[in-house]
Amino acid sequence: xxxxxxxxxxxxxxxxxxxxxxxxxxxxxxxxxxxxxxxxxxxxxxxxxxxxxxxxxxxxxxxxxxxxxxxxxxxxxxxxxxxxxxxxxxxxxxxxxxxxxxxxxxxxxxxxxxxxxxxxxxxxxxxxxxxxxxxxxxxxxxxxxxxxxxxxxxxxxxxxxxxxxxxxxxxxxxxxxxxxxxxxxxxxxxxxxxxxxxxxxxxxxxxxxxxxxxxxxxxxxxxxxx
Amino acid sequence: xxxxxxxxxxxxxxxxxxxxxxxxxxxxxxxxxxxxxxxxxxxxxxxxxxxxxxxxxxxxxxxxxxxxxxxxxxxxxxxxxxxxxxxxxxxxxxxxxxxxxxxxxxxxxxxxxxxxxxxxxxxxxxxxxxxxxxxxxxxxxxxxxxxxxxxxxxxxxxxxxxxxxxxx
Numbered sequence: 571x572x573x574x575x576x577x578x579x580x581x582x583x584x585x586x587x588x589x590x591x592x593x594x595x596x597x598x599x600x601x602x603x604x605x606x607x608x609x610x611x612x613x614x615x616x617x618x619x620x621x622x623x624x625x626x627x628x629x630x631x632x633x634x635x636x637x638x639x640x641x642x643x644x645x646x647x648x649x650x651x652x653x654x655x656x657x658x659x660x661x662x663x664x665x666x667x668x669x670x671x672x673x674x675x676x677x678x679x680x681x682x683x684x685x686x687x688x689x690x691x692x693x694x695x696x697x698x699x700x701x702x703x704x705x706x707x708x709x710x711x712x713x714x715x716x717x718x719x720x721x722x723x724x725x726x727x728x729x730x731x732x733x734x735x736x737x738x739x740x741x742x743x744x745x746x747x748x749x750x751x752x753x754x755x756x757x758x759x760x761x762x763x764x765x766x767x768x769x770x771x772x773x774x775x776x777x778x779x780x781x782x783x784x785x786x787x788x789x790x791x792x793x794x795x796x
Numbered sequence: 797x798x799x800x801x802x803x804x805x806x807x808x809x810x811x812x813x814x815x816x817x818x819x820x821x822x823x824x825x826x827x828x829x830x831x832x833x834x835x836x837x838x839x840x841x842x843x844x845x846x847x848x849x850x851x852x853x854x855x856x857x858x859x860x861x862x863x864x865x866x867x868x869x870x871x872x873x874x875x876x877x878x879x880x881x882x883x884x885x886x887x888x889x890x891x892x893x894x895x896x897x898x899x900x901x902x903x904x905x906x907x908x909x910x911x912x913x914x915x916x917x918x919x920x921x922x923x924x925x926x927x928x929x930x931x932x933x934x935x936x937x938x939x940x941x942x943x944x945x946x947x948x949x950x951x952x953x954x955x956x957x958x959x960x961x962x963x964x
Contacts, residue, residue: 586854594850598843601890602835609831615809617827618820622813660801663921668834670930678934689942692930696923696946697953703918709897710914715905724911724960725918732919732953736945743941 605664612665616653625649628656639694639737640677640687647676651691658698670695686744690737697736699729841932845924849887858883872951873958877909882916882954886923886947893917908961915957920950 619625629636629649636642636651650673657666670691677687684692703725710718813820852858862879869879877899885892896913903909923946927939 587851590850590854591847594847595843597850597890598839598846601846602839602842605838606831606835609834610828613831613834614824614828615806617823617830618809618813618818621818621823622809622816624809624812667929668831671834671838671933674930675933678936680935682935683938684936684940684942688931688934688936689940689945692927692939692942693946693949695926695930696921697949698921700918703914705893706896706914706918709893709900710905710910713897713900713905713910715900718905720964721911721914721918724915724957724964728915728953728956728960729919731956732949735952736949739945739948740941743945747940 605667608664609668612657612662613668615665616669619653620649625653628652632656639690642677642687644676647673650676654691655694658695659701663698666695666698686740689744690740693736693740694733697729697732699726699733701726838929838932841928842925845928846888849884849891852887853884853891872955874954875909875912875958877903878913878916878954878958881913882951885917885920886950887925889922889925892922911961912958915961916954919953919957923947923950 619628626645626649629645629652632652632655633648636648636655640651642648650669654666654669654673657663657669673691674688677685677691679685703722706721706725707718710721810820813823858880862876862883865883866876866879869882870876874882881892881895881899884895896917899913900910923943927943927946931939
């Protein structure tokens with residue numbers, strides 16, 4: 571898509587390409603400086619929350635939800651996820667980011683493929699429930715609306731619905747993708763049926779491997795005979 | 797009312813950490829210090845995605861896509877005026893807020909279209925930006941179904957937003 575747009579620009583406005591790119595990266599730079607300021611405040615607060623033991627309490631409070639959604643058993647990660655989710659709910663997207671990045675680091679298993687928990691975290695953040703769309707309300711007020719806050723109710727309904735849909739879809743796709751996904755997270759599932767399924771898949775996998783090995787040894791023998 | 801929530805939370809937090817005998821000043825400094833390496837780490841990712849988005853917008857491809865896709869979106873109940881907003885929302889936060897401002901000024905803040913636009917922005921997130929930033933510290937390269945699911949949800953949210961604004 572990017573290449574396509576560059577080609578299109580060459581045709582329509584060739585002198586402007588570099589300007590656009592540098593302008594955008596300048597914008598990114600100023601955004602980063604802004605973010606640095608925001609993060610400094612929030613990560614200071616975060617450190618306080620952790621040091622005072624509030625993080626642990628929040629994690630305990632959200633433990634049932636997190637357990638259902640992410641299927642993880644790590645206290646530290648759970649704490650990060652709890653903070654990320656509560657910041658998102660308050661409409662503090664920028665405050666949620668450092669905690670989300672930390673949680674991601676802990677969820678990453680180094681295989682290069684997203685685990686179900688990582689996907690769940692991405693989708694949750696992409697459809698995050700927002701109780702107070704403060705920026706939008708501010709824009710409406712400055713444009714001279716008679717009742718700038720009358721969009722709160724529809725927004726909450728819509729965002730709750732999308733969030734629920736996101737969770738359902740992730741769970742659904744997770745079931746479809748199971749044979750390919752990491753068996754670590756699945757093994758915690760107490761559902762006997764799914765364990766049987768995995769058993770079958772594993773057996774299939776191993777028999778396949780054995781078959782391939784046999785093939786290779788067969789080939790080797792052939793070559794030796796020659 | 798909402799303006800008081802954060803300060804109250806902060807004060808409660810400071811008092812609580814004092815009560816727990818945490819060294820407030822040092823802890824805060826320690827946390828704030830971590831923000832600079834974090835920003836340095838995520839800057840290249842933010843820059844790359846913003847350059848890509850700027851190229852897309854400058855080339856006019858999004859506007860063309862908007863007209864090309866208008867029959868589909870109209871069938872889903874999304875007005876033609878808001879299609880570009882829906883398309884751009886997953887990529888850029890500042891860009892979509894600029895678009896929202898244009899809509900508010902052009903159609904008046906209390907019109908149906910403006911209210912739709914507000915709800916659409918309120919219930920969605922900058923999916924690609926969030927994904928790149930969140931994954932910038934990990935080795936994850938294959939995302940499987942994460943992006944499609946997020947995009948489906950965003951589209952569903954937009955449709956729902958238009959519907960809700962009609963009713964309410």
